[in-house]
Amino acid sequence: MKWFKALNKVQLPGLNAIKTVNVNGKQLCIINNEDNMIATQSSCPHAGGHFSGGWCKNGHLVCPIHRYEYDLETGRGAEGQGDYIDIYPTEVREDGLYIGFEESWWSKLWG
Numbered sequence: 001m002k003w004f005k006a007l008n009k010v011q012l013p014g015l016n017a018i019k020t021v022n023v024n025g026k027q028l029c030i031i032n033n034e035d036n037m038i039a040t041q042s043s044c045p046h047a048g049g050h051f052s053g054g055w056c057k058n059g060h061l062v063c064p065i066h067r068y069e070y071d072l073e074t075g076r077g078a079e080g081q082g083d084y085i086d087i088y089p090t091e092v093r094e095d096g097l098y099i100g101f102e103e104s105w106w107s108k109l110w111g
């Protein structure tokens with residue numbers, strides 16, 4: 001796992017807010033769900049809606065376009081959707097928020 005800094009502490013989204021960041025070449029959404037920082041992919045797998053306009057409901061991220069819901073812990077879509085989103089590990093450290101990325105086999109060879 002490689003960790004990349006995404007935000008300084010003062011830039012963290014407020015309670016239940018969603019912020020878009022670019023980190024390690026990917027666009028992600030950082031969601032403050034009851035003071036837990038969750039990092040997800042930024043676009044909805046259903047039809048590409050951007051999660052920055054979405055909101056949290058009972059531990060789920062709701063897409064603003066057709067209101068599909070995704071579990072903020074597992075990334076699984078609600079029953080009947082049959083889809084999922086990527087969730088990235090997060091860590092709030094002294095100097096800000098870090099996001100963990102799995103290392104691919106090629107980065108282990110060449111990184």
Ligand code: FES
Binds near residue numbers: 047049063065
């Ligand atoms: S684009 Fe997200 S629910 Fe349709």
